[in-house]
Amino acid sequence: MSERLRPGDTAPAFTLPDADGKSVSLADHAGRKVIVYFYPAAMTPGCTKQACDFTDNLRLLADAGYDVVGISPDKSEKLARFREKEELGITLLGDPEKEVLTAYGAFGEKTMYGRTVTGVIRSTVIVDAEGKVERALYNVRATGHVAKLIRDLGL
Template sequence: MSDVKLEPGDTAPAFSLRNQDDQLVELSSLRGRNVIVFFYPAAMTPGCTTEACDFRDSLAPLQSAGYEVVGISRDDTAKLREFRERDALTYDLLSDPDHAVHDAYGAWGEKTNYGKVVQGVLRSTFVIDGDGRVSDALYNVKATGHVARIRKLVGLDA
């Protein structure tokens, strides 16, 4: 379990993960651009599909405002590819099977699932500036309505 909780101003933990096409994606390769990194529990589940499609539907305005979007889950690259194709997602989905990057961002820990305390993904989103610093760290977010909140945070919607 991770006790990490990132705060605005912290340096975003570096990562190097495989995307849905089995290509390596490194946070450092996105330096100079603003990046929205969201951690979600599992591809093709109802809540994660809602969140992923909301990001897809907001991608053009986010990109116009200078933001890239990447999603990270524990799913393998084949499942991520299937998810991306099924829902016409137009941004990278990254595989973190051992949840090391989840741990580094504080997106893994204790949560209650159907009344039981379990270890798992804490649905979380981070806005990272072009210098690699955390602008916003949002933990335990809800899938529905979350992207609208991000849009406001980054100044797209007043």
């Protein structure tokens, strides 16, 4: 099982392809806070709800100094279809090798429908402007998570 991050840890650096196949790095967001959220699969009901919730609150988050990046094991082509179909405004990155998911503690054993499986652990990590973990939330719910996050951040 991958190690979970804690507040104060240095956020693992990454460079991954976005929905258009362009490389996006955590370093591209230096000087801004970044909400990096990890989800199991594009175009599934829970992941769609969560992505739409982030998109609906993108202005509020951006005005408070937060960028939003969603990472899943999907390839760029699927991310592009997801973005277009749902009219998403957030940055979607693909991690088919699951290296970044693992580095952030968002891939490993989890319980699903009473069984232990290995997969993506729905997680959100908030990285501060200096690249340190401000909050690391694991096993979050797809529905209501964004609203709770906004409340917890005092926005």
